[in-house]
Structures are given as C-alpha cells and as structure tokens.
Amino acid sequence: MVLRRDPGRDLGFATYDVLVKLKRELRLDTVLIWMLRFLIGILPFIGAGVGLVLDDRSRDVQVVGTALAWTLWGVTVVASFVSHPISLTGLRLGTPIIFCAVAVVAISQELDAVQIIGVAIGVAILLLSFSAEIGGLYVQASAYGDERRFALRPPVVLVAPVLLTALVVDGSIVAAPLLLAARNWWLGSVSATAAIASCILLVPRIHQLSRRWLVFVPAGLVVHDNTVLSMNLMIRKQNLTQIQLANSETQAADLTALTWGVPLELSFRESVDVRLSAIGARHLKALSQIHAQAILVSPSRPGAVLRAAREKNIRTN
Numbered sequence: 001m002v003l004r005r006d007p008g009r010d011l012g013f014a015t016y017d018v019l020v021k022l023k024r025e026l027r028l029d030t031v032l033i034w035m036l037r038f039l040i041g042i043l044p045f046i047g048a049g050v051g052l053v054l055d056d057r058s059r060d061v062q063v064v065g066t067a068l069a070w071t072l073w074g075v076t077v078v079a080s081f082v083s084h085p086i087s088l089t090g091l092r093l094g095t096p097i098i099f100c101a102v103a104v105v106a107i108s109q110e111l112d113a114v115q116i117i118g119v120a121i122g123v124a125i126l127l128l129s130f131s132a133e134i135g136g137l138y139v140q141a142s143a144y145g146d147e148r149r150f151a152l153r154p155p156v157v158l159v160a161p162v163l164l165t166a167l168v169v170d171g172s173i174v175a176a177p178l179l180l181a182a183r184n185w186w187l188g189s190v191s192a193t194a195a196i197a198s199c200i201l202l203v204p205r206i207h208q209l210s211r212r213w214l215v216f217v218p219a220g221l222v223v224h225d226n227t228v229l230s231m232n233l234m235i236r237k238q239n240l241t242q243i244q245l246a247n248s249e250t251q252a253a254d255l256t257a258l259t260w261g262v263p264l265e266l267s268f269r270e271s272v273d274v275r276l277s278a279i280g281a282r283h284l285k286a287l288s289q290i291h292a293q294a295i296l297v298s299p300s301r302p303g304a305v306l307r308a309a310r311e312k313n314i315r316t317n
Helices: 007-025 028-045 059-081 085-108 113-129 132-141 156-181 185-211 278-284 302-311
Strands: 148-151 213-217 220-224 233-236 240-245 264-275 289-297
Touching (some): 028 059, 028 085, 028 132, 059 085, 085 113, 085 185
Antiparallel strands (some): 148 213
16 A cells, blocks of 8 residues: 655645744844844935034034934944944944934924934834843843843833933034034033043943843853842852742842832742842842842843743743
C-alpha cells in the first residue's frame, strides 16, 4: 500500500512555519524601531525646514541655523541606528529638539496640511523614542553573552530634575551657535559655557537613567541601579523563590523609590544585604544597608520580565 502525501497539508505546515518565523522576527520592538528610523529619516523632506523660520534673520544666522538643524538631525539618525545605552541617551535628548523645531516651524507659518503632518511626525518620534519597547531594545544591545537586560522606570522624584536638566542641555546647545552667529557675544558666550558645562556635568547624570537595569544572568539576577543602590544587588538563582506582581499590602523593601506602574516583587529564601545610595536610604528611611527578605523593582516591561523568568524556570505568579 502506497501512502500519498497531501500537497494541501504540506502547504499548511509550510505556511504555519513561515508565520512562526515571521512572528519571531517581527517583534513589537523591531517594528517600532524601524518606524522611528523611517519617521526621523523622512522628516526633513516633508516641508519641516527651519529655513522658513530664519528667512528674516541675517545670512550668518541662516547658515548656522540650517547647519545646526542638519547636524542634530544626522546625530539623531545615527542614534536611531546604533543600539546602545549611550545612543539611547542621545536619542532621548535629540528627539525633544526635533519636536520643538517642527512645532516652531508650524506655529510661525500658515498651518496647512504639510505643517500638520510635520507636527504629527514630530509627536510620533518623541513618543516612540521614549517607549519602553525601544528602551528595552537599546538596553539589551549592550548585554554580554547569556544576559537579558530590562530597563527600570525612573523614580518619580527624579523626573522633574531630569526634565529641567535636559532643558538646560538642549537649550544651551541650540542657543549658543545661534547667538554667536547673531553676534550677541555676551549671551552667546554664556550659552556656549553652559553647553560645555552641561555636556560634561549634566549629561552623565541623565545617562545614569539609561543604565538602570534588571539583568538575568546564568547564576541568577542582578539589580544594576546606581540611583537607588550604592552597589549592584546580585541574587543567586537558588535563593530566588518567586517573581510576581506586587500587591498593595506587600512588606517588601521598595527599591523603586516610588514610580508609576505595578512593580515586581522578588522573594528570597534567605535575606539579602542591600546597600543603598543616599536616595535609596532616604526613601526607605534607613541607613546605608538593609537586610531584605523581598524587594520591589519596577521594570518598564514587567510582562517581558515575567516571561523571561519562566524561561529561566523561575517561579512566577
């Protein structure tokens, strides 16, 4: 008896395999990062030109302003293609400037369809650059070997200072060359000094937020957070009993320093020593070190962390 193969069935299996492979490759973070790259790339070619704003300025200001716009655009394009925590900081410093630029162009001109599209693209670029999925992609790109890195949400207490710091950095970088081109030497010198000082002193503080991770390593977990901790917290896999969404009555030590979203609770068989920074000690009303039977962390993608924990055979709830 000869068994005949069913071509339709084979085609069904082939289609299923293609769909599984496509689902594996087209993850949400991959789709979003290519959307971001595309939107940044087309922005100068849809009428969102700063030259329209500088028409009534001197020739020097027009040249410097146009060169500055193209430079900032180019840096942002590079940052969108180079996945690394450093480029994530650069991207999130650059996209607010892009949004402000297209908004100023739209406000200073007659509001037509092109300007509305430019503003919409500027808003989309800003939102995408600060999305948790893209942040996770940049953070994971710097991982070593068999590591899975997940970004942590910033403490609420730092949001206002970081926004003010970013405003100083972006504002001084944009204002300094324009003021010097306009021959406003005094304000230009002050802005140039502020730009240099902010890049040396303030940008590293902003970048610290791009280096706050929860890391799965072969031996267990690491909480890499120089904002709340004075030393990274290493947790052996054998000592980790469970990872779960925290409830409102939890008694775990709060290493989130208060942030939005539902934190994750990590429970241990034996208490661990947690060394705190000044911010962490002030938040927990403790000295520089505590012993914790459980801790709270707040990754930007808690669902992804739980899935990774299950893949590592760590109990989740």
